[in-house]
Amino acid sequence: MSPVAHFIGSWLVAVATTNNVRDRRLVTLAGVLPDLDGLGMVVDVAKSLSSGHEMNFHYYQKFHHVWLHGWPGALLAAIVLACFAQQRWRVALGCLVTFHLHLLCDLLGSRGPSPADLWPICYGEPLFRHPVWFWKGQWKLDSWQNLSVFIVIFVVALWVAIKQGYSFVEVFSQRADAVVVGVLRKWTSRFLAPKVRDG
Numbered sequence: 001m002s003p004v005a006h007f008i009g010s011w012l013v014a015v016a017t018t019n020n021v022r023d024r025r026l027v028t029l030a031g032v033l034p035d036l037d038g039l040g041m042v043v044d045v046a047k048s049l050s051s052g053h054e055m056n057f058h059y060y061q062k063f064h065h066v067w068l069h070g071w072p073g074a075l076l077a078a079i080v081l082a083c084f085a086q087q088r089w090r091v092a093l094g095c096l097v098t099f100h101l102h103l104l105c106d107l108l109g110s111r112g113p114s115p116a117d118l119w120p121i122c123y124g125e126p127l128f129r130h131p132v133w134f135w136k137g138q139w140k141l142d143s144w145q146n147l148s149v150f151i152v153i154f155v156v157a158l159w160v161a162i163k164q165g166y167s168f169v170e171v172f173s174q175r176a177d178a179v180v181v182g183v184l185r186k187w188t189s190r191f192l193a194p195k196v197r198d199g
């Protein structure tokens with residue numbers, strides 16, 4: 001699934017499991033962190049630009065879905081992020097949940113363009129080579145299934161924002177979040193307020 005879908009889905013879990021903005025940020029972060037192992041692509045691009053050769057995805061393919069898509073990465077992320085939390089045990093558990101939700105979503109919907117481009121989940125990596133899981137029916141990254149899931153969680157996230165008074169924008173800035181929530185509430189009050197009849 002796309003990093004944006006991972007982000008919003010993780011924030012929804014954070015809203016349900018924590019009670020302050022700092023902890024929500026940490027639990028959300030754990031749900032997007034696994035894709036940091038895809039940053040090898042930056043090295044690939046830099047190498048291609050500096051050498052003038054056509055880009056190969058050597059580092060991206062070598063590390064992506066290997067370094068941070070298994071239980072060792074999940075454990076490390078939960079321990080490190082919990083150190084910064086207000087409610088440490090709660091955040092550690094929340095981080096394990098969002099991290100694994102990320103893995104589950106990748107298992108379901110991160111296939112490449114051809115049916116053979118399945119992304120496996122190497123759950124023991126980088127410490128152990130096993131177990132390795134994959135699903136033959138894996139959805140394409142840009143499939144209608146992924147898009148549908150994204151639309152559903154996006155609408156739920158907007159609804160939560162209007163109801164609770166904070167949105168996923170709070171992960172970046174609480175000031176910007178206040179503006180976004182203000183606009184959302186204004187729109188909904190305009191559309192949902194009962195019409196006053198004249199006379």
Ligand SMILES: [Zn+2]
Nearest residue numbers: 034035102106
């Ligand atoms: Zn991933």
